[in-house]
Amino acid sequence: MLPAVDPSVNHLREYLEGLLPADDALLQALVRETYSLTQHPRMLGDRWLCAFLEMTLIGRTAPRVLELGTFTGYTTLRLARAAGTSGHVTTLESSPLHADIAAKYFAAAGLEERITLLRGEACTLLATFPTTPSFDLIFIDADKAEYPRYLELTLPLLRVGGMLVADNVLWGGKTADPTLHDLRTEALRRFNQTVLSHPALRATLLPAGDGVVVATRCAE
Numbered sequence: 001m002l003p004a005v006d007p008s009v010n011h012l013r014e015y016l017e018g019l020l021p022a023d024d025a026l027l028q029a030l031v032r033e034t035y036s037l038t039q040h041p042r043m044l045g046d047r048w049l050c051a052f053l054e055m056t057l058i059g060r061t062a063p064r065v066l067e068l069g070t071f072t073g074y075t076t077l078r079l080a081r082a083a084g085t086s087g088h089v090t091t092l093e094s095s096p097l098h099a100d101i102a103a104k105y106f107a108a109a110g111l112e113e114r115i116t117l118l119r120g121e122a123c124t125l126l127a128t129f130p131t132t133p134s135f136d137l138i139f140i141d142a143d144k145a146e147y148p149r150y151l152e153l154t155l156p157l158l159r160v161g162g163m164l165v166a167d168n169v170l171w172g173g174k175t176a177d178p179t180l181h182d183l184r185t186e187a188l189r190r191f192n193q194t195v196l197s198h199p200a201l202r203a204t205l206l207p208a209g210d211g212v213v214v215a216t217r218c219a220e
């Protein structure tokens with residue numbers, strides 16, 4: 001098991017990065033633009049996590065993916081490519097700047113038809129979705145304070161056999177520190193507890209990166 005990686009341990013990061021296939025020119029341009037135009041470029045999806053998310057789509061017919069928190073579209077693009085020509089990604093983003101950058105790269109990649117970018121607060125948008133289990137992969141990566149609500153709103157949308165993945169659930173170690181009680185830390189604790197004990201899910205928390213919850217829907 002990969003231990004949680006302190007992002008300040010650069011040689012470890014570089015080693016991990018070196019093991020993964022390099023990004024193509026379009027993704028490299030997206031990363032450069034993210035660093036030059038956005039305030040928190042480190043929110044870009046980890047490449048090792050993208051590789052894992054892509055693997056969850058292998059063998060699925062016309063996979064449908066839902067992402068909460070597009071940022072500048074790095075993970076979205078990788079998932080849209082992995083989902084193939086019959087697949088589709090729906091991604092939700094509240095920041096107009098982030099959504100604008102993402103939209104530009106979705107067009108540049110020629111993937112506008114296979115990606116639906118919805119602009120606005122994720123909870124508000126999710127409340128308008130038909131509550132049918134139609135997604136094979138749900139990736140939760142938006143506002144940490146809303147993770148428990150995201151779970152309530154997205155679980156009815158997940159197919160049996162589908163996977164729910166949530167990033168940053170260790171929140172820099174805060175969720176494991178009993179002296180901390182801020183809004184986001186408490187919300188993430190509730191989320192982790194609920195997912196890992198949910199009767200309709202088989203779930204685990206991988207202590208990799210900033211902590212990743214991985215759950216499979218095993219019952220209606």
Ligand SMILES: C[S@@+](CC[C@H](N)C(=O)[O-])C[C@H]1O[C@@H](n2cnc3c(N)ncnc32)[C@H](O)[C@@H]1O
Nearest residue numbers: 043044045069071075093094095121122142143
């Ligand atoms: C960690 S980044 C997402 C990274 C992206 N999934 C990736 O892997 O490259 C979180 C994103 O969620 C967006 N966000 C934060 N709160 C949100 C909300 N309530 N509704 C929708 N998006 C939100 C932020 O603007 C930010 O772009």
